[in-house]
Amino acid sequence: MxxxxxxxxxxxxxxxxxxxxxxxxxxxxxxxxxxxxxxxxxxxxxxxxxxxxxxxxxxxxxxxxxxxxxxxxxxxxxxxxxxxxxxxxxxxxxxxxxSHLEALAAIFSERFSPAEVDQLVTLLGRLPGAEEDASSCPGAAAEG
Amino acid sequence: MxxxxxxxxxxxxxxxxxxxxxxxxxxxxxxxxxxxxxxxxxxxxxxxxxxxxxxxxxxxxxxxxxxxxxxxxxxxxxxxxxxxxxxxxxxxxxxxxxSHLEALAAIFSERFSPAEVDQLVTLLGRLPGAEEDASSCPGAAAEG
DNA sequence: GAGCAGACGTTGACTGGTCAAGTATTGAGC
DNA sequence: GCTCAATACTTGACCAGTCAACGTCTGCTC
Known part of the structure; x- marks a missing residue:
């Protein structure tokens, strides 16, 4: 929540x-x-x-x-x-x-390594309703 | 979303x-x-x-x-x-x-191994606002 | 080609929440 | 002991979204 x-x-x-x-x-x-x-x-x-x-x-x-x-x-x-x-x-x-993607990237890159981001994307991608959300997530596996 | x-x-x-x-x-x-x-x-x-x-x-x-x-x-x-x-x-x-925890457990245990749940808990716990959410999450590390 | 079930979209009434402003109270500084 | 900023809470106006009911259209079946 x-x-x-x-x-x-x-x-x-x-x-x-x-x-x-x-x-x-x-x-x-x-x-x-x-x-x-x-x-x-x-x-x-x-x-x-x-x-x-x-x-x-x-x-x-x-x-x-x-x-x-x-x-x-x-x-x-x-x-x-x-x-x-x-x-x-x-x-x-x-x-x-x-601005939005910057803010997004900031939040994530401050807290997670690229590998961890990948992990989150795969794991959360299994949630119901997430289906093809991941595929459309800009910079899912990218982002150094 | x-x-x-x-x-x-x-x-x-x-x-x-x-x-x-x-x-x-x-x-x-x-x-x-x-x-x-x-x-x-x-x-x-x-x-x-x-x-x-x-x-x-x-x-x-x-x-x-x-x-x-x-x-x-x-x-x-x-x-x-x-x-x-x-x-x-x-x-x-x-x-x-x-009923709620059952539903919750169902969603997660259907999709994630216990190790993966742990991973999610730690990773998501780093998000702003999550602070001590994880500690109060019933069955965070438990749940076989 | 008439009838009907099902899909698309909108609307009205409502809910769960926000923000801004207000009231009451507290505690610190003078 | 007054004043004033800060804190706890409530209220009114609003917003984003839901659900249920409705009108419209389509396509199948007979």
């Missing part, structure tokens, strides 16, 4: 200050940016970042209002709406990533 | 079903139960479980309403109020602990 909450709070404050987004916003943008065509079905994005569909609706509301993301419709299935990252979104993600 | 959220959700559902409390409630009760005299200053309890003071007020509101906890006043300092676990609270904690 304590550790996770504390870290999330600190990362949030960090991102908030540098880019006015939350950790979850960051995750969503990151996912979109690396998705094919810079877009994903809202439902897929939701499960990817670990939110419910309605949670994703709220989150994207905010990102849309900030013009970081926009809606696109699917021609073959009228039920689905894509969330697509905009150029503004990509730019902000880039900025945010610098 | 995903993994933590998913696990917390599942543990919450579990506890909710068995005892109508959340993971955070459980943490607070556990802390109180093992504190000297079954009580702690609200402020200390808050930092112990990783909440703000106001968060703790809200949380204890609920536990008090359910009679799992009660207020006690400090004779030497009128500012402080203790949160004290009641007999009802201890009983419920006992029940909840069975």
């Amino acid at each position: 304590g550790a996770h909450a504390a870290m999330t709070r600190s990362f949030n404050a960090d991102l908030q200050a540098s880019s006015a987004i939350t950790v979850t916003d960051f995750e969503a943008l990151r996912r979109l940016a690396s998705a094919e065509g810079g877009r994903m079905r809202r439902v897929d994005l939701a499960t990817a970042v670990g939110l419910t569909a309605s949670g994703m609706t709220r989150l994207l509301d905010g990102l849309e209002r900030a013009a970081l993301v926009c809606k696109e419709h699917c021609s073959s299935d009228a039920r689905v709406t894509y969330a697509a990252i905009t150029d503004t979104g990509r730019a902000l993600l880039h900025t945010a990533a610098e | 995903g993994a933590h959220a998913a696990m917390t959700r599942s543990f919450n559902a579990d506890l909710q079903a068995s005892s109508a409390i959340t993971v955070t409630d459980f943490e607070a009760l556990r802390r109180l139960a093992s504190a000297e005299g079954g009580r702690m200053r609200r402020v200390d309890l808050a930092t112990a479980v990783g909440l703000t003071a106001s968060g703790m007020t809200r949380l204890l509101d609920g536990l008090e309403r359910a009679a799992l906890v009660c207020k006690e006043h400090c004779s030497s300092d009128a500012r402080v109020t203790y949160a004290a676990i009641t007999d009802t609270g201890r009983a419920l904690l006992h029940t909840a602990a069975e």
Whole structure:
């Protein structure tokens, strides 16, 4: 409890200050940016970042209002709406990533050797819900 | 994000079903139960479980309403109020602990060898905010 | 082609938590 | 013994997310 909450709070404050987004916003943008065509079905994005569909609706509301993301419709299935990252979104993600990944790296490299980081990544990767989180973790095995 | 959220959700559902409390409630009760005299200053309890003071007020509101906890006043300092676990609270904690720790053990023993659990405990124990979390983790090094 | 189960997305009501501001109390310095 | 900064706690306004219910659309089956 304590550790996770504390870290999330600190990362949030960090991102908030540098880019006015939350950790979850960051995750969503990151996912979109690396998705094919810079877009994903809202439902897929939701499960990817670990939110419910309605949670994703709220989150994207905010990102849309900030013009970081926009809606696109699917021609073959009228039920689905894509969330697509905009150029503004990509730019902000880039900025945010610098400070966020730096903070992340700081926390970890201060406390763990590269080998230990690897160990954590493999071990935690076995947790339910982590599935392909590890593969998308920037600098998982890298980072000297 | 995903993994933590998913696990917390599942543990919450579990506890909710068995005892109508959340993971955070459980943490607070556990802390109180093992504190000297079954009580702690609200402020200390808050930092112990990783909440703000106001968060703790809200949380204890609920536990008090359910009679799992009660207020006690400090004779030497009128500012402080203790949160004290009641007999009802201890009983419920006992029940909840069975199912919760079982679920916890299941998740971990399915995925990690005892040695790996130890490794995780030591590594994660270095995270900020984890400080003495590990020491209070039931069955950290035990559990075959 | 009508009916129906199932998927996608949104909405309203709620929860668990935050932050900022306020009250009451304490203790140290003068 | 007054003043003032600091501490303990509560409260109101808010935020991020959940769940349950709903509308819409799709695709299968008959």
